[in-house]
Amino acid sequence: MIVDAFRSEWVKLRRTTLVLGVFGGLAAAASFFVVLLFSQAAAVGPGTADLPSLQVLAQPNGLIHGVNRVVVLLGIVAFGVAAFQIASEYSLGTLRQLLVRQPRRRILLTGKYLGVITFIVAAVVAASLIAGGVAVIMAHVRHVPVGAWFSGTGVKDLTEALGELLLAVVGFATLGMAVGLFLRSAVFAVIVGLAYLIAIENIVGRVLPSLNRWLPGQLLLGVGQGGNATTTFPRALLVSAIYLAGVALLAANTFRRRDVTA
Amino acid sequence: MSAHGPVLSLCDVLDLDQATSRDLAVRASGLTKRFGDRTVVDALELAIPRGSVCGFVGPNGAGKTTTIRMLLGLIQPSAGSGTVLGGDLGQPQSYLHKVGALIESPAFYHHLSGKNNLLALARLAHIDATTIPDVLDRVGLLQRADDLYRSYSLGMKQRLGIAAALLAAPELLILDEPTNGLDPAGIVEMRDLIRSLADEGITVFVSSHLLSEIEHICDRLIMISDGKTVFQGEVAKLRATRGDELILRPESESSLASLLTLVQRAGFAARVEEALLSPPTVVVEAGSDQAAPLNRLAMHADITLIHISERARSLEEAFFELTGTHSRDVETAHSLGSVT
Numbered sequence: 001m002i003v004d005a006f007r008s009e010w011v012k013l014r015r016t017t018l019v020l021g022v023f024g025g026l027a028a029a030a031s032f033f034v035v036l037l038f039s040q041a042a043a044v045g046p047g048t049a050d051l052p053s054l055q056v057l058a059q060p061n062g063l064i065h066g067v068n069r070v071v072v073l074l075g076i077v078a079f080g081v082a083a084f085q086i087a088s089e090y091s092l093g094t095l096r097q098l099l100v101r102q103p104r105r106r107i108l109l110t111g112k113y114l115g116v117i118t119f120i121v122a123a124v125v126a127a128s129l130i131a132g133g134v135a136v137i138m139a140h141v142r143h144v145p146v147g148a149w150f151s152g153t154g155v156k157d158l159t160e161a162l163g164e165l166l167l168a169v170v171g172f173a174t175l176g177m178a179v180g181l182f183l184r185s186a187v188f189a190v191i192v193g194l195a196y197l198i199a200i201e202n203i204v205g206r207v208l209p210s211l212n213r214w215l216p217g218q219l220l221l222g223v224g225q226g227g228n229a230t231t232t233f234p235r236a237l238l239v240s241a242i243y244l245a246g247v248a249l250l251a252a253n254t255f256r257r258r259d260v261t262a
Numbered sequence: 263m264s265a266h267g268p269v270l271s272l273c274d275v276l277d278l279d280q281a282t283s284r285d286l287a288v289r290a291s292g293l294t295k296r297f298g299d300r301t302v303v304d305a306l307e308l309a310i311p312r313g314s315v316c317g318f319v320g321p322n323g324a325g326k327t328t329t330i331r332m333l334l335g336l337i338q339p340s341a342g343s344g345t346v347l348g349g350d351l352g353q354p355q356s357y358l359h360k361v362g363a364l365i366e367s368p369a370f371y372h373h374l375s376g377k378n379n380l381l382a383l384a385r386l387a388h389i390d391a392t393t394i395p396d397v398l399d400r401v402g403l404l405q406r407a408d409d410l411y412r413s414y415s416l417g418m419k420q421r422l423g424i425a426a427a428l429l430a431a432p433e434l435l436i437l438d439e440p441t442n443g444l445d446p447a448g449i450v451e452m453r454d455l456i457r458s459l460a461d462e463g464i465t466v467f468v469s470s471h472l473l474s475e476i477e478h479i480c481d482r483l484i485m486i487s488d489g490k491t492v493f494q495g496e497v498a499k500l501r502a503t504r505g506d507e508l509i510l511r512p513e514s515e516s517s518l519a520s521l522l523t524l525v526q527r528a529g530f531a532a533r534v535e536e537a538l539l540s541p542p543t544v545v546v547e548a549g550s551d552q553a554a555p556l557n558r559l560a561m562h563a564d565i566t567l568i569h570i571s572e573r574a575r576s577l578e579e580a581f582f583e584l585t586g587t588h589s590r591d592v593e594t595a596h597s598l599g600s601v602t
Contacts, residue, residue, distance in 0.1 A: 004385055007385045008383070011378055018373075094369045097370070097426060099335065100361070102387060
C-alpha cells in the first residue's frame, strides 16, 4: 500500500537532524533574506528589479517581492533533499531491504515520493510562516505599514504566490528524485544536479538566451515567480509539467526494471 | 554438472523431481542470469525442502548472492523458472511477505536507532510494530534498541539484520553470510538461533563461506561453481559419497612410484600427495577395512610401510574437488579454516 510506504518514509524523514537542518535552514535562509530586503531597501521610489523600495513593499503585493526572490534558493534545497533521500537508498544498500518488504516497486516509489514531497512542502510552508513573521517585524522596524498585506487583495496575492512557489518546489523535488534514481549516488546526484541548475543553465542561458524558455530550471523559476520576463506562468507550468511527467515516467520505469545490485 | 574433475551427481534432485511445490520451499529450474556477455548464474537447479536448513556454498564469484537476489526479486532472471513458497519467481510479491532475508552485509539507516530502522520496515510491510521488541529480544538487542545504528558493533549490526529478517514471521529465511563479523561466541549464538528457528519449522537457506559452519547447522547443502549446481542433497550423503581415504607412507621415498602402481593395479584409486612439511604419501580411496590387505600387498612387493592411517574426507575436500579449486587455494583455505 502506498500509505504504508509513505509512513515508512516518514520514519526516516522525521529524524531530528534532518528536520532541524531542512526546516531550520530554510526558515533561517528565508528570514535572513527578508532582513536583507528590508534593511537594504530605499525608502521611496520604485526601487530596482532586485531590490524594491519600502514604498513598494508596503503595497498589498509587497511580500510577493520577497517570495519571488527565494524561488531559486528553495528550489535548490528541494532538489538536493529529494535527490539525496532517494539516492542514499542505493548508497547505503537499504533499498534491497525495502524491496524485500515491498516488492511492488511502483508502490514503494510513489510512497517515498509523497513522503519526500510532503516533507519539503511542510518545510517551505514553515519557512514562509517564519519569514512572514520576520517581515512584519522588519516592517515595524523600518516603519513600513503592513495593513495592505492583510487586506483581501494582499492575502489573495500572497496565497497565489505561495501556491506558485510550492508548485515550483514540488517540480524541483521531482527533478531531484529522478536524478537521484538515475545516478544512484547521493553525493554525485546532488553535485551533478546543482551544477546543472546553478552553473550550466546559467551559462547556456547567457550564451543562447532564446533557450531560456526551454530550460527546466528556468521554467520552474517561471512557475515559482508566477511568470517572468522569460515565460508566462501558464506556459511555464505546461512545459514544466510535460518535462517532469516525462522524466518521472522514465525514472519510475527505470526503477521498476533495473536490477538491484547495491 | 560440474566441468571440473570428478563430478558428483545431483543425487537428491532426482528424488525431489517428484516433490511438489507444497513439499519444497524453493524450486528453480534453469535459473540463469547474464550481465552483458557474462553469465553469472548458469541454468542453476535448486530444490529446497520445506523445514530444512540448507547451506549454499561456492567460491567467491560463483553466483551465490546473485542467485539469492533473484529469489528475492531484486534481480530479474535472464532465463529459467521457479517457485518460492508456492509463488511464482516472476511475481515476488506473491511470496515475499512470507520470506525474511539478510542480504550480504546488513544495510540500515545510520542515523536511526535499531528500533526505528525496524519500524520503517514494519510500516512498509504493514507489520504490527509490537513485534519489534520481540525480534530485538530474540537477537539480544533489546537493551540497545534505542541506540543509533551507527553506534552498533559489526556483530550487533548483523544481529539487527537477522531481527529485520524475522519481522515478517517468515516461513522461509534467506541468510547471506549471517556469521560475517561475529566473534566466536556470536557465531555459536547465531548457530543456535538458526537451529532454533529450524526447530520451529522455518525453512532456512543460508549461504556461508565457512564450511565448518555449514556442517554444523545444515542438513542439506547446495554447492555451486561458475554459476552451476555441482551438488545438492543431504550433507550426510555427500560425506558418505566421498568416502574415506587411507594414507600409506613407505619407508623409502624411492618406493613411492612402485607403491602407487601396485595399489592402482589392485583396483584402487590412488594418488601421491606431497606436502611442504611432511614426507610424501600415497593416498588411497579406501576405508579402514582395506588397510590390512594393502599392507600385505606392499609387503609381498618388498615395500615396507612405516605409516598407515585413515582419513575422513571432509566437506571442504569434497567442496574443493567438486568446484575444481586449485590445491594451493585448498592449502590456504585449510590454514584459514575456511573456504573463500
